[in-house]
Structures are given as structure tokens and as C-alpha cells.
Amino acid sequence: MAVLTLEPALPGERGGSRRGSLGICLGLLLILMIGSSGLLAHRNRDTVIPLDALAVAVGPGGQVIKVAAVNELVPGSRVLAGTPESSELASEQADWLASGTVPQVSGLGSDMVAAALLDLHVLSRPYGVPVAGWSDPWRYVWPRDSAMVATAFARTGHHADAERILNFLQQVQPESGLFQARYLPDGSGVPDDRGVELDGVGWALWASEQVAAELAETQRPAFVQRHRLLLDRSTEAALNSIDNASSLPAPSADYWEVKEKRLTLATAAMVCAGLQSSAELYRVIGDDHQARAAAAGATRLRAAIHNNFGRDGYPRHLGGRSDSADLGVDFLLPPMTSIVDQTVVSAWDQAPLLMARPGGGLAPGGSWRRDGISWTNVTASRAMTAAFIGHHDEAVARLRWLDQHRTAAGSLPEKVLPNGQPASVSPLAWTAAAVVITADQLSG
Numbered sequence: 001m002a003v004l005t006l007e008p009a010l011p012g013e014r015g016g017s018r019r020g021s022l023g024i025c026l027g028l029l030l031i032l033m034i035g036s037s038g039l040l041a042h043r044n045r046d047t048v049i050p051l052d053a054l055a056v057a058v059g060p061g062g063q064v065i066k067v068a069a070v071n072e073l074v075p076g077s078r079v080l081a082g083t084p085e086s087s088e089l090a091s092e093q094a095d096w097l098a099s100g101t102v103p104q105v106s107g108l109g110s111d112m113v114a115a116a117l118l119d120l121h122v123l124s125r126p127y128g129v130p131v132a133g134w135s136d137p138w139r140y141v142w143p144r145d146s147a148m149v150a151t152a153f154a155r156t157g158h159h160a161d162a163e164r165i166l167n168f169l170q171q172v173q174p175e176s177g178l179f180q181a182r183y184l185p186d187g188s189g190v191p192d193d194r195g196v197e198l199d200g201v202g203w204a205l206w207a208s209e210q211v212a213a214e215l216a217e218t219q220r221p222a223f224v225q226r227h228r229l230l231l232d233r234s235t236e237a238a239l240n241s242i243d244n245a246s247s248l249p250a251p252s253a254d255y256w257e258v259k260e261k262r263l264t265l266a267t268a269a270m271v272c273a274g275l276q277s278s279a280e281l282y283r284v285i286g287d288d289h290q291a292r293a294a295a296a297g298a299t300r301l302r303a304a305i306h307n308n309f310g311r312d313g314y315p316r317h318l319g320g321r322s323d324s325a326d327l328g329v330d331f332l333l334p335p336m337t338s339i340v341d342q343t344v345v346s347a348w349d350q351a352p353l354l355m356a357r358p359g360g361g362l363a364p365g366g367s368w369r370r371d372g373i374s375w376t377n378v379t380a381s382r383a384m385t386a387a388f389i390g391h392h393d394e395a396v397a398r399l400r401w402l403d404q405h406r407t408a409a410g411s412l413p414e415k416v417l418p419n420g421q422p423a424s425v426s427p428l429a430w431t432a433a434a435v436v437i438t439a440d441q442l443s444g
Contacts, residue, residue: 053422055409056122056134058089064125064134069408076111078118096121100157103439107396112403113439115410116432117156120149123429127185128164133414133425140182140191143169143200144255144270147207148433151335154214155440162211163223169204170230177201177237181253198241198252199267201234202274206336209277212284220284228285235278235290238271239297247304248318255327256364262317265309265328272301273336305332306343314347316365325351326365327381334388335437345389352382358418360401372418376402380412380434387441395438402435 052066057073059065059080067073067080074081074090102114124130130149132138146165153162172183179200180190208227212220224231241249253259254266275298282291309315313322314329329351330336332344354366361374362382383398385391405416412431413422 052133052135052425053407053413054426055407055411056119056427058093058122058125059083060085062089062125064122066134067409070410073409076114078115078122093118093121096158100153101440103156103436103443105396105399105439105442108399108403108439110403111410112399112406112412113436115406116412116427116435117152119411119427119432120152120429120436121161123427123432124149124161127168127187128161129168129185129187130165130429131185132182132429133427135425138425138428139185141168141185142182143179143197144203145430145433147203147210148430148437150207151210152433152436152440154211155437157214159211159215162214163226166204166208166211166227166230169207170227173204173230173233175233177233177235179204181257194253196252197254198237198249199254199270201237201241202270202272204230205234205238205274205277205281206270209280210335212281221286224281224285231278231281232290234274235282235294238275238278239293241271242297242301242304246308247300248308249301260317262319264316264318265305265314266316266326266331267328268301268305268309269328269331269336272298272305273331275301276337276339302332302339306341310343313350314344316367321367322347322350323354324365324367325354326367327378330381330385333385335384335441340389348385348389359405359416359420361405361416373423374405374416376405376412376414376416377428377430377434380431380438384434384438384441387438392442395442399435399438399442402431 054066054068056064057067057078057080060083065080072081073079074086077090077093079086079090079093097114097117102117120130123134129141130146131140132142132145150162150165168187171187173179178196181194181197183190208231212223215223248263248268249271251260251263252267254264275294278294279291279298282294308318312320314325315322316324316326316328325347329344329348333340333348352362355362357363357374358372359374361376361379364375364378379398380402383395387395402412405420405422407413407422407426411427412435413426414424414428417423
């Protein structure tokens with residue numbers, strides 16, 4: 001019996017709550033159609049519906065719209081062609097792009113990096129902070145996606161845009177330091193009761209250090225002081241999370257966006273990365289006491305990760321199987337940390353064998369459902385790690401694959417189906433940012 005369903009959720013659909021009204025309607029219809037048989041497909045889907053395999057652009061009046069093909073755009077821009085404002089808006093985008101750099105990668109002869117930067121620029125309208133995607137269920141600000149975008153902006157010379165994102169995170173962060181899963185882009189609150197995700201503090205600290213590192217040395221102390229509240233609250237929350245006998249944080253949802261009963265490597269690794277970044281930031285402003293506390297916390301947590309996850313081959317969950325490896329392994333390596341541990345690299349080397357999909361990309365993890373779908377944010381993140389640990393050929397090869405699977409309008413989608421077709425929301429901020437960061441590292 002053929003069952004018509006939406007694409008599987010996660011990580012871009014954030015555990016299924018990103019399906020929106022279309023998903024609800026289809027779900028109700030599906031239940032009515034097959035309720036009597038008791039069959040509701042979840043893992044094995046016969047038909048996959050592409051969602052928004054398009055691009056975003058600035059249209060009349062400056063509003064953001066969707067376009068389906070590159071010929072709808074002013075060449076070299078993300079501006080709708082044929083409107084009275086087209087020329088002026090395209091010029092503004094060109095000026096913004098020229099105010100920074102567009103990394104050039106040998107062996108990657110395309111406009112993918114420039115297009116990714118422009119997509120991030122458009123996704124940041126109108127509040128100056130990037131939403132994960134422009135479709136309604138994605139039109140929110142996630143700390144982890146935002147951290148990636150801030151880093152991409154900083155590495156390409158768009159410092160004001162990068163700092164605006166950190167300002168937003170500092171504004172919405174509560175006194176506890178613990179970030180909610182996502183926020184309304186105007187900063188007025190959260191869209192639902194999804195709750196706290198601990199890795200947010202790690203992402204915020206990591207991005208702060210990444211942005212600071214791109215500034216002139218004389219500018220860094222003032223930058224850190226402007227974000228001192230974000231630094232202090234995030235560091236305290238991270239240290240509190242490991243203030244226990246195991247030195248490991250409690251279970252929390254990570255980039256898979258599902259409730260977890262067991263600690264994931266991704267959460268532990270990002271808290272560790274955040275503490276290492278915190279120590280560097282405190283050193284910038286000469287706060288040696290706080291720097292030592294953060295560095296000691298990072299050292300203690302990293303040892304606990306190696307003792308508890310490393311013995312099993314760095315699986316997704318504490319006590320899990322080694323064949324469940326996911327991006328948590330990447331988060332133990334540069335650029336998330338300055339440490340290159342060869343035992344982690346060995347596990348990282350094996351991960352693609354577990355995560356590979358027929359279309360050429362990667363799934364979220366080795367224990368992910370075998371549906372044949374590749375996820376571009378995972379693939380791009382793998383390319384990013386490869387670039388930073390010296391695996392140049394793999395990084396370029398994965399960038400080429402992403403380039404070959406862009407939408408007709410030239411944007412990077414969330415997913416690629418087994419037949420090579422782009423699917424789901426496009427553009428996806430995480431993927432675009434990871435591509436920019438990877439290209440910048442390779443171009444250096």
C-alpha cells in the first residue's frame with residue numbers, strides 16, 4: 001500500500017515540529033484515509049514530497065519572496081528582476097558583497113560561495129539576524145544556526161553583521177544562561193514550548209571567539225566587553241552543567257532536535273568547545289581567574305568525554321554503539337576546538353562509512369533511518385571539519401557535491417533525494433554558512 005507522507009524530520013525540520021500547516025493537513029488526511037487499517041508509515045516511506053526547493057530574493061518594496069529559477073533574478077544577485085527597485089536593490093547587494101570577501105577555492109569554479117553569502121544576507125532580513133530558512137516553520141532564529149552564520153560573516157569581513165547576531169543572542173539569553181531551542185527573529189520571545197537546549201551556550205561561546213578572532217588584536221578587548229554578559233552567563237551555565245561527579249552534562253536535545261534520555265556526544269562536545277572558547281575570550285580581557293576556571297572545566301569535560309564516549313568509539317549516545325557515530329565527532333575537532341586528537345580523528349575517518357547515502361551525501365548519523373536521503377547541513381559540516389584538519393581533497397569533493405545539487409535558482413537545499421533532486425527548505429542557513437566557512441579555510 002503506497003502511503004503519501006512528508007519527508008522525514010530532523011535535523012532541519014527540528015524533530016517534526018517544522019512541518020507547518022501543510023504537514024498537519026496532510027497528516028489529518030492520511031489518518032482519515034488509512035485509520036481503519038492501522039497503518040501509519042513512519043520509518044519506511046514510499047513517496048517523499050519535495051517542499052521548498054527554491055531560493056529567496058528581495059522583491060518589490062524590499063520584502064523577501066521565493067523564486068523558482070535563476071532567470072527570475074537580477075544576474076549575480078538575490079533580487080527579483082523586472083521591478084522598479086531591482087537595479088537599486090541589486091546594487092545594494094553587490095556593495096554588501098564587495099564590502100567583504102568571497103572565498104575562492106581552487107577546483108571549485110562556481111558562484112556557490114557568493115550565492116551562499118547572499119542567501120544568508122537575505123535570510124537576515126528584516127531584523128538583521130538569520131532565520132534558519134524562509135518557509136514559515138523555519139522562520140525562527142536557532143542559536144546553533146546563528147553561530148554558524150556569525151562565523152561565516154566574520155570570516156568574510158562582514159563584522160557588523162556578525163556582531164549583530166551576537167547582540168541578539170545576548171538580548172534573548174535569560175539570567176540562567178540557558179538558551180531556548182529557537183526565538184522569534186524580532187527578539188520578542190519564543191514561538192513554542194520546545195524548551196532549553198544546552199548546546200546553545202556552547203554555540204554562543206564558540207561563535208563569540210570566532211568573531212573576536214577575525215578582529216584586529218586591538219579591537220578584541222572592547223568587543224569582548226560589549227558581550228561580557230553573554231560570556232559570563234554562558235560560561236556559568238556550561239560550568240554548572242558539569243558540576244557533578246561524572247563531569248558530564250545531563251541529557252539535552254542537540255542538532256537532531258529530539259528529546260533525549262541519554263547524553264549525546266554532540267551536546268557534550270559543544271559544551272566543551274564553548275568552555276575552551278570562553279577561556280580564550282577571558283584571556284583577551286585579562287580575566288585570568290575566569291580563564292583558568294573555564295579552561296579547567298573544558299579539560300575536565302574533555303577527559304570525561306574520552307573516558308565515557310571514547311571507549312565505545314565515540315557513538316552518538318553515552319553507552320551507545322560505535323556505528324551510531326554522528327556530527328558529535330566533528331564537534332570534538334577544529335574548528336570547534338583547537339585540539340586535534342588522533343583517537344577522535346580515527347573515529348571521524350570511519351563516520352562516512354556509516355552515514356553515507358546513495359545520492360552521495362551524508363545522513364545525520366549512523367543510526368539514522370535508511371531512507372536514502374542526504375542532508376546538506378551534515379555534509380557541509382563534514383567538509384568544514386575536513387578543511388580544518390587538513391583533509392583538503394575530501395573538503396573540496398564535498399563542496400563539489402553540494403554545488404552539483406543546488407536548486408534551479410542556485411541555493412543550497414536542506415536535503416537531496418536518492419535520485420539527486422534537491423528537496424525541502426531552501427536555502428538553509430546552516431548549510432550556506434558551513435560552505436562559506438569551509439571555502440574560507442580552503443582559500444587561506
